[in-house]
Amino acid sequence: MDRLSRRGLIRTVAAVCAVRIGALVPSSSAAGGLADGDVLLAACSDLKCPEVIGMACLRALPAAESSRDVLASLIIQQTASRTGDLNSNAEVRRLVRAQIRQDFHTGAVKSVDGWILSLTETRVYALSALLARERTPMAFTL
């Protein structure tokens, strides 16, 4: 994968991350005033924001996976075997969702603060946190 397409890939994955983990699980439309992601967050007192979840996921992953490029490559490597249009946000979301289901099927899961997450979604979350940190670095100094 050349540098340019990797950048495109990161942008795509960032778009995926923007809908956060709630959208990665099969979802219905929001109800009762709860956005999808909020449903997950609401039950988890000490994971109050997606950045915190992302950082927790980052900590749960091996040190070698602490850069955005590595994470993006790993996510794409996993989903590459699936046919689809990687330039389409919707298609990437579909592929990532399928990979997440596959992770659960094969037991490729991570325990993040007690939450049992698929390896792929753990990486997506971690990548999301890294990308957010690049955008607003001061938000992560605390």
Added chain:
Amino acid sequence: MIIDARSVTSGTTIETELCIIGAGAAGITLARECIDAPFRVVLLESGGLDFDSETQDLYAGQSVGDPFQDPTASRLRYLGGTTNHWGGWCLPLDAIDFEPRGDEFPHHGWPFSRTQLDPCYARAQQVCQLGPYDYRPSRWGVPPDPVPPPFAGPDFDVKIMQENALRFGPVYAPELRRAPRVTVYLHANAVRLESDGAEVRTLAVKTLSGNTLTVQARFYVPAAGGIENARLLLVSGQEEGKGLGNTHDLVGRFFMTHLAFSCGTIVPADPHLNFDFATNDPYIPGKYRVHRILGLSSEAMRRRHLPNLIFGWAYKFAPVREAIGALGRVAHGEGPGGSTLSDLGEVVANLDRLTDFLARKTLFGEGVPIEALQLWCAGEQQPNRNSRVSLGTERDPLGMREVVIDWRVLPEDRRKIVAILHLLATEVGHAGFGRSRVAWSDADTWPAELVGNEHHMGTTRMHDDPSLGVVDANCRVHDLANLYVAGSSVFPTGGAANPTLTIVALALRLADHLKEKLA
């Protein structure tokens, strides 16, 4: 009839054919079954008709093992025993609980199958005043279709629990009072069984007021609970000896409870999840209720070498639920004083949520969104010889040595429970049902809530081989011709089901056996 032992002349010898020690679920069931039999029955109860703390304190002892619930709080010592505060949750053990499970689960299994106990389970349903002996989910309105994966198999499935918190004391006392050949002695504490080595000859009984009585019977049946049955056997026999029925040092050992604790949370992907099989209120056809719970399937237990485990859950609803309640109260003009204002505030603050809810309810028939399912579980403990009840050096006011409870959970227990929780979380994710947070993700840690609970089992375990069990398949103590044991202390394995229905079924089975012996 019912007699207060404190009013009986000290030194009296009571002669009977059958002496039952303890008037809880097992003892009362056994006595009731013999009401029409042509022999006399004495039923001894440590307490009276109501709770009194002096008697309750006779449970006192020390705990030296893993964290354990204090028996003075979890058990009850008066007519009806612990049924005076139980929750009434009943379900039979699974067939797999009766089976040997090889090296993966040492000491597992009973000397007979579930099928052989089924007729007694059916009768136990009547004693516990439950519904039909039918625990198939389809019988209770749970066809397979609405059960969402992963709870429709293969690893997890729906189980049925029937509930009736029947108080055996007040409910069955009138029958016992009227029975001409049954005598219930209240405030009568069994303190020592005397034996000649082949048979029990007499039972020494004391009251806290100082009376000493003797019971001479053809058959004796301790039915005093998982700890007290072992205690009575250990204090009996020769002074400073090993106790009765303890040739192989098994009395008090293999002490088990259910591993019960809040085990995690499932956040459903769809807050309007299809949990129709369980979202309705429990079905109440009469006096009893029916609950649908979840459990590890027998197939998964066999294939994955895991212990039995059942799950229940409490719903955490979206905040709109409070506002709906407030709206209802406002609409009906309910709420004294300032609470109407507070309800109005709740409605106004959640106007957008209420509007959304009412629209969806009207258009799609949807209910209140569910934010999370908060799970509890009860798991099977592996029989462990080193988990035990023994005697301490302290003595109670009757002069009996107090118990030392050394309840222990094996590393295998922890590892397997953690494995089940991970399996559940993984299957929940795989099925797209949602995500799970497990309360116990590391077998080396210990959930604060996990304490040995009130389901005391195994201390006089049942086995055909005297070197592996205290009682035989008929609940008779191997060494002694006329000493039997009733209650959960005879359970060689405890499965995940609450024990009372099995306790009652075994008491009925024992009654049949003793009636035959006394015919």
